[in-house]
Amino acid sequence: xxxxxxxxxxxxxxxxxxxxxxxxxxxxxxxxxxxxxxxxxxxxxxxxxxxxxxxxxxxxxxxxxxxxxxxxxxxxxxxxxxxxxxxxxxxxxxxxxxxxxxxx
Amino acid sequence: xxxxxxxxxxxxxxxxxxxxxxxxxxxxxxxxxxxxxxxxxxxxxxxxxxxxxxxxxxxxxxxxxxxxxxxxxxxxxxxxxxxxxxxxxxxxxxxxxxxxxxxx
Numbered sequence: 001x002x003x004x005x006x007x008x009x010x011x012x013x014x015x016x017x018x019x020x021x022x023x024x025x026x027x028x029x030x031x032x033x034x035x036x037x038x039x040x041x042x043x044x045x046x047x048x049x050x051x052x053x054x055x056x057x058x059x060x061x062x063x064x065x066x067x068x069x070x071x072x073x074x075x076x077x078x079x080x081x082x083x084x085x086x087x088x089x090x091x092x093x094x095x096x097x098x099x100x101x102x103x104x
Numbered sequence: 105x106x107x108x109x110x111x112x113x114x115x116x117x118x119x120x121x122x123x124x125x126x127x128x129x130x131x132x133x134x135x136x137x138x139x140x141x142x143x144x145x146x147x148x149x150x151x152x153x154x155x156x157x158x159x160x161x162x163x164x165x166x167x168x169x170x171x172x173x174x175x176x177x178x179x180x181x182x183x184x185x186x187x188x189x190x191x192x193x194x195x196x197x198x199x200x201x202x203x204x205x206x207x208x
Binding site: 002003004005007010014016018019020049050051052053054055056057059065084088090091092093094095096097098099100101102103104 | 106107108109111114118120122123124153154155156157158159160161163169188192194195196197198199200201202203204205206207208
C-alpha cells in the first residue's frame, strides 16, 4: 500500500468507501485484513488504496460492475457488511466508472 | 472533514488523487489549504474528503466533467500543479463518473 495502485487503461471501475470509525477495534483490524485478502482473489479485482485520519477513505478498483456486484454478494463479505454498525458512525459507498487517469 | 462528503443523487463526478509525499513540508500544507479554499468556490464543486497514512487519498466531487476541467485550468491551481515534483514521489489522478451511492 506504499504506492498508488497500478491500474489498466480506463475505463474500469472504482468503489470509494468513506467512513468514520467508532472508538475501539471490535475486531475491525482483523476483519479488514481478511476482506482485503479475500477481495484481492476475486475475479476482476484490480487494486486497493487506503488511508485513515479523521475519516477513512478506501478505494478498490475493479474491471466491471459485475465484479463489484459479485464481491458485494460474497458470503464472507456479507457477514462483515452486517457488522458495519459496530464499526462505523457513518459511511458512504460510491460506485464509479473511471474514465481517465494520469500521473507519474 | 470529520464526516463523509454530502453529495447529490448520482450521476456526478469524482476526482481521486492518490499520492506519496516526499519528506518535509516545502510549502505543501499551506498550498493544500489554499487550493481547497479556492476549489470550494469553483462552480460545480460538491465536496471533498482527504486522509493520509502511507499514501494520501483526496477525493473531490464535481457536478460535471466541465467543472473538473475548469478547476484543472484555474491559474492558481496550475501553479501548484507545476510544483508536484517538489511534493510527491508518485501520484495518480483518476477522473470518475459516480453512478451509485449508498450508506448511513
